[in-house]
Amino acid sequence: MKKGRIISITAVIVLLYIIVGSSLPFIIQPKYKKTDWNNTKVSKIYGQSEGLRAGIIESNEEALDIRLRMIKDAKERIVLSTFDIRPGKSSDDIFAALLAAADRGVKVRILVDGLYGTLHMAGESEYYAAGTHNNIEIRFYNTPNLLKPWTVHGRLHDKYLLVDDDLLLSGGRNTFDYFLGSYSGGASFDREALIYKSGDSSGNDVIKQTYDYFESVWDLQVCKPVFENVPFYKKDIRQAEEKLNTHYLNLIEQKKDIFDAESNYTKLTVPVDNAILLTNPTHIYAKEPVVFSELVALMEKSKDRVFIQTPYAVFSKDMYKEMTEAAKAQPNITMLLNSTAVGDNFMASSDYTLNRKKLLGTGVTLYEFYGSHSTHGKSLVIDDDLSAVMSYNLDMRSTYIDTEVALVIRGKEFNKLLEENMLKMQKEALKVKKDGSYGSNASVEAKELTRAEKSIFSITSVVFQLFRFLL
Template sequence: MIIRITAITKKCFKYAAILLGVYLIYAFVFGVVVFRFLTPAATDYLEQQAVDRFWEESVSKDRVALLEGRYESGLARINLIENAEESLDIAYFSIHDGMAANIFFSSIIEAAERGVEVRILLDGIFHNMRFDLKDVAYALHLHPNIELKIYEPIDLLRPWTWNNRLHDKLIIVDENLAMIGGRNIGDEYFVKEDSDAATNDRDVVIVNVDVVAAVDRDSAIIEMKTYYDQVWNHEFSEHMVTKLSTGQQRKGEAKILELKQFLGELEEANPEMFDHSVDWVAESFPTNNVTFIHNPLERFNKEPWVWYELTNLAGAAAESVFVQSPYIIPTKKMMEILDEAGVTVQPEAVNVLTNSLGSTPNVFAYAGHKRHRKPMVDAGLNVYEYHGPGSLHAKTLMVDDRLSAVGTFNLDARSAFLSTESMVVIDSAEFTEHLKNEIEYIMGQSLKVADDYSYLNEELEKLEAENADEDSVAAVTVREATMLKRLMIGILSLFSYLFEHLL
């Protein structure tokens, strides 16, 4: 009898292993391989969206404020939530447990308590509302003024859905304020002190100075809200929690009380963090035009709307182009689109800022980036790599010292063809000059990659040429990567080409 049971058990394990193997092959083919060969369905999007629509000569009703500092951008989020009167629409890729998440959620509950209608939309896989944050999801579900949805949750039977990720980062307050940028919600994005663990990013706040006119779609905020509604109501989005058990309800109620107590104690200890008097008009710059752009909502490979727009903007440049991205991984398809845009500025007028091997926290993406580092330098581009504290996570394009694009788009195939992405294109010489000054500070902590792929210290070279005192200027120190990090990236880079379409 025992022998028979053992034989049956072995047979069950055998069939289970076969089924698992078949499933893994199925998942690999439809979750990885097909994306390398599928071509996005072409539409007349480009014909309908002329590049000259980004420029205007009259003053827009939208003003724009830049949020560069980590701590300041955290305070700005508190202020926006505090100032919401009717509605608060929020979208994020990822929430990381910690102080920032506690402040974020407790402020949202406080807004809902005073009658603000809150909608929160998170990515269906990378939302991180698990473990310690699971009770927060219960708490949000319990509040009558809060709705919580996730976009494209994990579906084990349809692996092609795994790459359709929500990468937007938006906060829309009523119809007069909106924030967009690259920051997720996590302590590393808002920490005040510099450290190697800090993440340096960029947000902008759009200020509509004429809310009545916004109804007539004069404001980019209305474009953002329309897009948010589209994603919110899409079949890919569903409520994270639909029903709570008695135990889950108790946990949710306890979490609400805990977050309220947390916020009260924090306000008492740090009253300066909760200042309602931010004058966003005074903090912002006038614009001629602000245009909101985004990718379509599709599974498999999307038509690359945002990449179309950014390459066409680069193609319209007459003097200079600046690009900042955490990593640069342009696939063959992306380069074909760039070539079609007909960029005419000379390579020496193109500046690229990205992470160095020492500063990058993303070994998988950097392994893909490594293949393109030499070709960019060989093409004559000015490539700068960051060696300061923390890492770079901002995504920005500047054209001719007048036009700026800020948002969530990384220069890679995932942003071009797979994820939801959004940016604002800002026509404002004043804002772009301010942004340029902030970026120059980052460039001062970066090193230019020389023709032989080593680093130049341009400030010291300039001083040497002028026979000045070298000691009067501090050289930028190369930030070395650990041996383990170098080894991992080196090995991954050997195979990165095979998976470049997913990086």
């Protein structure tokens, strides 16, 4: 056999090994055993947590500022868990603040998804400057190994910031300029919930639940320390540290409203009756759809209405079935999602192009968002007192593959605040009729796809069905 042929055959075998090994473990999607209401996780939302308050962080500028404020106020510990950190101005701001906190004795732990951490953080001096600090530890979750292709999927999609025992921020934002600050011109719309615990911090409140969850992930064997050992060729770590220290001094001058004034988290929040944390399993393989099924249980229990905001919707057969059952139990379910013309997830938009009718067939009322750019927020409003702000998207990847977190909050004032923000976005959307045409909205004009875009989506919407269980 010729050498070239041997090489070709070997390459094909390796490629097949990677493709099959990375996808086969996720083809069969586990089911979540249905139970009566009293045994659901979400039923605990009707407990009571004293001194708990919650607020909404809507704009990207607010999102960066609240992070800097929380980190500035830290006295003992900080936990940052995120899907994606990328070099940029907002990352400089945050790591300068984290380094300053570590310098004053605060213990900082940072957990990042291993795929995106490797792609966007590896080799960057500022992360070595942080990771080599005695009070900072950085770990990656499930860094892919092509010799073990089943590690390619199963990503850490959690997004939250914990400070001491009284502050929690969680929602849909990643940690880079597209989501934080005003550094990126085409930034995404997103949303987070700020939880503030005033008074006694004892008891199993949502902040403690999130710490416990973090510890369970942090201690997994697939979470490995990074940036603690500097490669011999990296000679600029101390300069990077000095640069971050100087940057922090400049931040203090630029943002005196954050650094000079005492923080008033009461002013940023409203009282709530309770809040709980929902999470998916944390292993790296196909997961039971815990977050999705628990949220559906809440929808089925609702009395008046359900309002969902998700960037995109990619349903499995079971998800279509459960959403149809929820719509029968509660006919007033509205879902707001990106139109294909403004969505920034090409694969999800491709799937939606083909399966839009199926989604309408569940009985849910659809609104397609036509704002200036994509929305990335994931939220839920139920009746006049229940809300959820999440990292979770209504797609199969978030449902069966990735880790996810969702804050479920009970409180009428918070519910009203969240609804107001969601309704603002709905005003920039068009209602989808049962026949697929649009209802009227004088202030919104549907953006037409170009002929090239239509042609591409007509092809990809079909081709992607081969592996849509990974979308």
